[in-house]
Amino acid sequence: MTNSNMYEDDSSLLEQGDPLIDGRAFRRCLGQYPTGVSIITAQQGDKRVGMAVNSFAAVSLDPALVLWSIRCESASAATFIEASHFAISVLAADQVEVSQLFGSGHEDRFKLVQWLPDAAGAPLIKGAIAHLQCRLAKVYEGGDHWILVGQVEHYARFAGEPLVFSQGQYAVTQNHPQVAVGVQKGATSKPTLEDPLFTSLLTSTSQHMSRLFQAHRQALGVTMATSRVLSHLAQGAATIDSLEHDSLLGRGAIEDALNELKNQGFVQLNSGDYSLTESGLQKRQALTARAKEFTAEQLAGVSDADIAAASRVLQKLLGH
Amino acid sequence: MTNSNMYEDDSSLLEQGDPLIDGRAFRRCLGQYPTGVSIITAQQGDKRVGMAVNSFAAVSLDPALVLWSIRCESASAATFIEASHFAISVLAADQVEVSQLFGSGHEDRFKLVQWLPDAAGAPLIKGAIAHLQCRLAKVYEGGDHWILVGQVEHYARFAGEPLVFSQGQYAVTQNHPQVAVGVQKGATSKPTLEDPLFTSLLTSTSQHMSRLFQAHRQALGVTMATSRVLSHLAQGAATIDSLEHDSLLGRGAIEDALNELKNQGFVQLNSGDYSLTESGLQKRQALTARAKEFTAEQLAGVSDADIAAASRVLQKLLGH
Numbered sequence: 001m002t003n004s005n006m007y008e009d010d011s012s013l014l015e016q017g018d019p020l021i022d023g024r025a026f027r028r029c030l031g032q033y034p035t036g037v038s039i040i041t042a043q044q045g046d047k048r049v050g051m052a053v054n055s056f057a058a059v060s061l062d063p064a065l066v067l068w069s070i071r072c073e074s075a076s077a078a079t080f081i082e083a084s085h086f087a088i089s090v091l092a093a094d095q096v097e098v099s100q101l102f103g104s105g106h107e108d109r110f111k112l113v114q115w116l117p118d119a120a121g122a123p124l125i126k127g128a129i130a131h132l133q134c135r136l137a138k139v140y141e142g143g144d145h146w147i148l149v150g151q152v153e154h155y156a157r158f159a160g161e162p163l164v165f166s167q168g169q170y171a172v173t174q175n176h177p178q179v180a181v182g183v184q185k186g187a188t189s190k191p192t193l194e195d196p197l198f199t200s201l202l203t204s205t206s207q208h209m210s211r212l213f214q215a216h217r218q219a220l221g222v223t224m225a226t227s228r229v230l231s232h233l234a235q236g237a238a239t240i241d242s243l244e245h246d247s248l249l250g251r252g253a254i255e256d257a258l259n260e261l262k263n264q265g266f267v268q269l270n271s272g273d274y275s276l277t278e279s280g281l282q283k284r285q286a287l288t289a290r291a292k293e294f295t296a297e298q299l300a301g302v303s304d305a306d307i308a309a310a311s312r313v314l315q316k317l318l319g320h
Numbered sequence: 321m322t323n324s325n326m327y328e329d330d331s332s333l334l335e336q337g338d339p340l341i342d343g344r345a346f347r348r349c350l351g352q353y354p355t356g357v358s359i360i361t362a363q364q365g366d367k368r369v370g371m372a373v374n375s376f377a378a379v380s381l382d383p384a385l386v387l388w389s390i391r392c393e394s395a396s397a398a399t400f401i402e403a404s405h406f407a408i409s410v411l412a413a414d415q416v417e418v419s420q421l422f423g424s425g426h427e428d429r430f431k432l433v434q435w436l437p438d439a440a441g442a443p444l445i446k447g448a449i450a451h452l453q454c455r456l457a458k459v460y461e462g463g464d465h466w467i468l469v470g471q472v473e474h475y476a477r478f479a480g481e482p483l484v485f486s487q488g489q490y491a492v493t494q495n496h497p498q499v500a501v502g503v504q505k506g507a508t509s510k511p512t513l514e515d516p517l518f519t520s521l522l523t524s525t526s527q528h529m530s531r532l533f534q535a536h537r538q539a540l541g542v543t544m545a546t547s548r549v550l551s552h553l554a555q556g557a558a559t560i561d562s563l564e565h566d567s568l569l570g571r572g573a574i575e576d577a578l579n580e581l582k583n584q585g586f587v588q589l590n591s592g593d594y595s596l597t598e599s600g601l602q603k604r605q606a607l608t609a610r611a612k613e614f615t616a617e618q619l620a621g622v623s624d625a626d627i628a629a630a631s632r633v634l635q636k637l638l639g640h
Contacts, residue, residue: 006436007476016451016476019384029477030378030386032450033356033410034484034493057377058350059389060463064339066350067387067467069379090353096498116326130352131336140460142469143380147387149462156327156336157349159538161531162486164354164493171493173354173486175530176568178416179548199529199615205634206522210495213519218479228499248496295519302636309629314525316622 027252034166037091037099039128040068042076043121044083048110049076050123052102054165055145056088064152066132069145075105077146085120085135086150089128092160093172098125099163100245119154129160168225168253177207202317209298216294222287225249225257230276233267234284237275347572354486357411357419359448360388362396363441364403368430369396370443372422374485375465376408384472386452389465395425397466405440405455406470409448412480413492418445419483420565439474449480488545488573497527522637529618536614542607545569545577550596553587554604557595 007013019026041050051074059065066088070077080086091099101109115123118133134150141147164171217227228247232238238246243254258274261267266280276284299307327333339346361370371394379385386408390397400406411419421429435443438453454470461467484491537547548567552558558566563574578594581587586600596604619627 006438010478012478012480014477014479016474019472019475020382023381025477026384026472026475027381029450029452029475032477032482033358033376033378034482035355035377036353036486038353055377055379056353057355057375057387057389058353059375059467060465061343061347062340063463064346065463065465067377067462069377093496096496118326126330130349132349138460140458140467140469142387143383143385145380145385147379147460147467147469149467152339152346154336155339155346155349157334157345157352158330158332159334160332162352162354164484164486166356166482166484166493170496170498172496172527173484173491174494174527176413176416176490176492178490179568199526199533201631201634201638202522202526202529205637206519206526207492207494208638209519209522248499298637299633302633306629306633309626310633311521313619313622313626313630314521317525317618318521318528 024252024256028168028256031166031168031250031252034164034171037095037163037165037170038068039089039091039098039102039125040080040086041089041115041123042080042083042086043117043123044079047079048123049079050102050109051076051105052099056090059149063137064155065137065149066134066152067147067149069142069147071145073144080148081136081139081146083120083122083136085118085122085133085153086148087118087120087122087124088130088132088134088150089125090130090132091125091163092127092129092158093163095125095127095163096170096248098127099165099170103251104241104244127160129158129162131156131158165250168250168256170248170250174207175203177204202314212298213294216290220287220290223257225253226260227287229254229257229261230266230280230284230287233274233276234281237270237273239272240274243274344572344576348488348576351486351488351570351572354484354491357415357483357485357490358388359409359411359418359422359445360400360406361409361435361443362400362403362406363437363443364399367399368443369399370422370429371396371425372419376410379469383457384475385457385469386454386472387467387469389462389467391465393464400468401456401459401466403440403442403456405438405442405453405473406468407438407440407442407444408450408452408454408470409445410450410452411445411483412447412449412478413483415445415447415483416490416568418447419485419490423571424561424564447480449478449482451476451478485570488570488576490568490570494527495523497524522634532618533614536610540607540610543577545573546580547607549574549577549581550586550600550604550607553594553596554601557590557593559592560594563594 015025035054038053038056040053053068055069059067098113114126118124124131132152133154137151138149266283268277335345355374358373358376360373373388375389379387418433434446438444444451452472453474454472457471458469586603588597
């Protein structure tokens with residue numbers, strides 16, 4: 001039915017296909033849609049369940065409905081479906097560890113984070129930027145998942161910025177670059193409340209450098225995920241769990257990166273530990289050298305004195 | 321059932337309650353969960369429909385299912401439900417205008433953006449970072465919305481970064497600050513491929529300044545939304561549509577900000593145009609003066625020569 005030649009002129013195409021033929025590639029495609037991270041919990045008798053979820057979505061304002069999905073095979077599915085209520089906590093930018101703890105299903109997860117019980121006894125995570133206390137209203141079929149619809153009985157909103165999961169990695173939000181442009185159009189040199197003098201320049205420069213460097217990595221045939229995994233393994237062998245903990249990448253992205261690096265002969269697996277091969281070490285050194293050259297090219301013509309002064313200013317602004 | 325005293329020790333609480341009592345506050349709470357922006361379209365006979373949607377969620381891998389919700393009262397709902405297929409485009413960071421165009425339901429939206437028809441004739445937006453061609457599999461009840469579940473028949477992933485909608489405004493993603501910390505722990509002075517020399521410092525400084533300035537705004541009793549609306553109105557009277565177009569804020573956030581500013585006597589409405597009152601102008605000037613002071617405080621002790629050098633370095637990095 002579908003015509004896979006429809007993109008033949010499009011150089012930005014990375015991959016395409018039928019989701020059932022390559023499930024990992026389909027998952028990478030779904031990962032293009034950025035989401036928050038929520039912890040969803042329930043208490044049913046003496047059973048307490050909780051997991052990290054990024055399939056949350058708002059549904060309806062009146063009645064107040066939200067939804068999320070759980071794998072039918074999940075050990076917690078039965079409890080969530082039997083419980084009359086569930087509780088949703090939308091994680092703040094500084095709660096990566098909470099997400100990892102509930103993503104891994106760690107046995108002691110409720111001992112290792114601070115929480116308070118909602119009206120139905122379900123744990124709400126402290127430090128989150130939103131809490132939703134929900135009555136389970138409907139359970140719909142959704143293939144290998146159940147879709148749970150909850151009626152929100154109580155909401156609470158807290159100050160703070162959200163944690164984001166996007167393209168296989170944890171991230172934070174930043175003002176859209178067009179905001180700075182819009183403000184600058186009106187008043188090029190005046191500080192504004194949205195964008196005080198110098199901060200706008202800092203943000204634009206940081207965004208510009210990130211984009212440039214991403215293009216640079218792409219030209220070298222390295223993704224953000226593979227380069228991060230290379231960096232971490234350059235510091236010593238590691239398990240997939242410790243890579244997940246340290247790299248701020250999602251499990252799927254790490255597995256994809258390790259597979260790619262193994263196929264290229266850069267990484268080897270020894271009794272559960274991943275490590276760089278000799279050619280992996282060389283690749284890493286070559287990439288580091290290229291990064292140094294790249295920085296030097298960007299700063300070409302700038303005097304060492306200016307660079308030192310710029311560092312002093314940035315360190316001062318950082319409060320160092 | 322719920323105990324509204326449960327948060328009495330929590331100074332970060334902004335608001336809480338029953339969603340049916342204050343729908344706008346409930347919507348602000350839902351807005352804490354960051355999402356991408358997708359354009360969903362369908363073609364049924366000679367009817368072509370398309371809208372900007374941020375209720376998209378992945379559901380199932382096998383079968384490959386996704387879902388989204390549409391208001392029952394939407395003029396496009398009948399066509400989406402009658403059509404056998406729909407098409408999803410996940411917008412890139414530089415596609416704010418596309419989101420605004422499809423958010424407003426602009427009559428000529430399909431003439432003003434580039435798109436290509438999928439196998440079922442539904443428009444896929446060019447420049448998006450993901451395309452999903454879906455067969456409508458189920459329609460579930462979801463209060464004042466229908467929940468549409470689609471079976472993905474073809475996916476395509478493209479290079480690029482996502483557009484984010486978070487806390488009532490358009491945003492982009494940025495590396496999580498802990499990535500830079502993690503890398504720095506291993507190698508403080510060496511440039512790495514994730515984070516070449518200087519870029520890490522730039523990113524950390526820009527994030528640090530944004531957070532500081534947000535706290536500063538909060539102390540002045542101004543939100544990001546109210547301060548942006550004040551800035552735009554300081555340049556002249558504006559309609560709510562032009563504010564929406566220029567401020568990169570969502571409709572709900574602008575309406576909330578205008579209501580708040582009207583209640584404070586800072587903004588007035590004259591035949592469809594919003595403008596600053598005399599006290600609104602004074603407020604704006606006071607805030608601008610405070611922003612200037614704030615910047616000066618942050619840079620206290622840094623010589624003018626160093627600041628000039630830092631500006632030169634940043635401008636150079638920006639390619640100016």
